[in-house]
Amino acid sequence: MISRSQPIELTERAQHLLKVLIERYIEEGQPVGSRTLARNAGLNLSPATVRNVIADLEEMGLVTSPHTSAGRVPTVKGYRLFIDSLLSVKPLEQALTQKLWEDFNAQEDPQELLKTASRLLSSLTHMVGVVTLPKRQQLAFRHIEFLPLSQGQVLVILVTEDREVHNRIIRPSRPFTSAQLQQAANYLNVHLKGKRLTELRMALFDELQQTGEQISAEIKSVLEMAKSVLEFGPEEDFVLTGRTNLMDFSELADHERLRSLFEAFEEKRNLLHLLDQCIEAEGVQIFIGEESGYQPLEQCSLVTRSYAVENRAFGVLGVIGPTRMHYESVIPLVDVTAKLLSHALNQKLMPPS
Amino acid sequence: MISRSQPIELTERAQHLLKVLIERYIEEGQPVGSRTLARNAGLNLSPATVRNVIADLEEMGLVTSPHTSAGRVPTVKGYRLFIDSLLSVKPLEQALTQKLWEDFNAQEDPQELLKTASRLLSSLTHMVGVVTLPKRQQLAFRHIEFLPLSQGQVLVILVTEDREVHNRIIRPSRPFTSAQLQQAANYLNVHLKGKRLTELRMALFDELQQTGEQISAEIKSVLEMAKSVLEFGPEEDFVLTGRTNLMDFSELADHERLRSLFEAFEEKRNLLHLLDQCIEAEGVQIFIGEESGYQPLEQCSLVTRSYAVENRAFGVLGVIGPTRMHYESVIPLVDVTAKLLSHALNQKLMPPS
DNA sequence: GTTTGGCACTCAAATAGGAAGAGTGCTAAC
């Protein structure tokens, strides 16, 4: 978890100047000088006075200057303080919330819902939208189907509570007839319904241990098959939208940086790991620049929030963009999108029936 | 289809010089001047003579010069002539072919096979590998399953001959009980097995028309449901690997160009359309630069070949890279990869059984 | 008539030298 910046003793005025400086920098993208800051702060201070204050802020590591004759730019530490204590997030416009809600309701398929969420995030922020797929292991069992293929192979089709269809080809240790497979599926469909896949694995394991002799060899081998099905590899995934948006930001224009960023997107693994860390967090979670500890994201910030069905965290959604982003509006957007997605999923998956 | 360049009357010598020029340019990436060319052609000609010949080639539109004091660079027309008549493709190394074959055989899942193909293409060429998924419509029916959801919705799971599992949520016009759905699936599984999806749509349509009164209302509505299932949207797809490789090429380093290229990759639609054009072509198909007619690929070439199962073209695979690519080795690689993939798919999907 | 050396010419890329402008830090005065 990200440690909140420990309270720094800053005069009211210094805080205000830092806030204005960061806001201005986020808006313009240029280092902010004392003259501009003095004009914008509305405090009737001369540039010279502002310089004194800013010099203190620099000493504290909240701002730096790219070179002697440039203005100041916030550091990660500065952004952190800004976000934690200076930022005034305004709630999302009602009309926009409404629009989001309608977009979500236009989708039937839960998978489409996730894509829509990602698309919305990227198009509204002009940055990258990301939504992780629900972790299979956390999902509840809904239906299973065995389809015999040639050479003793079996195509297993597993439907989880989120209506997602997973499939995999396995090679059971002993051959089954088509009828046997059918029977096995029926058996499992009755007995496993509604259980979570993780629990299921445990349960099957126990059952195989304990009732070793009491149950028929056939059932035993079916259970073994079922168990092998649940051992999914780590093929979890996420939806990423608007990658190319990042090419518009001058701070990421460097070829090497951009390249490593795009490679990170293709690689998925590390990024997914990072996102997984956010799943248990309450509310909006933010990694600023190097805070993520992931080198390709060095110049980027990640704003996330988990989405949930029936209060179980299903996955994470968020926005990736340059450190210099409009947190003021991104944070509420991510917040609301996650809430609406959760709500929509709840409606689709847990209908009043 | 790409029109082969009509035979141009070129002296032996001019052809040879063009060939050397292009080879050299592909190798070095720098415009080739008369001095270098004279040295490399092995013809014992003076630069001045070479200049005369090259001037002719320029007049014919086979080469241009970026500016007065630079050497010459091949044009699309030049590349075309080079590939069609000057290029001597050497067969792939035996060892490499062997390695490819082993990589393919390590995969069970057909879908993984396609990914592997794409990965191999991109990693061996340091460019982008692309493999289209088999066109659903062309595939044969294997199995169908109806799973009742809430609110009268039905999750349809369709397995095609390539063992791919397609799913979709539909809302039938009349409600079905669980047992009815089971029965319907059984019926369809028996009657539709092995038929192609396109044919199937036609057949179902006909059946619904003709035997309007003879069949029971229930069967009729099942058929209607089946038909609606087959009306897949145009969600065809492809696997793309190694996008970031393109960032290494100086000729694509321009930000705008790169951006539009990556957008094209995200958009998929137009690129897919282009790839579809290649599916019926015999052997390796090449689009050089603007030949593709797709603006983002202006500076790129596309080398493709279709892959097939039982002599039915299933999909297309290929490589996307800068126009200035090493055709000499890319062409045989794409050729062999397609053949091996076809072969591997045949083995997996059409086992001797 | 093909080939070649010679030569003037063109243009991109690299280098160097200011000049302008923004912003700082420090000091001394208010």
Added chain:
DNA sequence: GTTAGCACTCTTCCTATTTGAGTGCCAAAC
């Protein structure tokens, strides 16, 4: 504590100027 003043430091933007690669053309050589 605040401010004006000023010297100083850098970046950015011009503008020559040079260098070098390569061309095109012509007249001579083969």
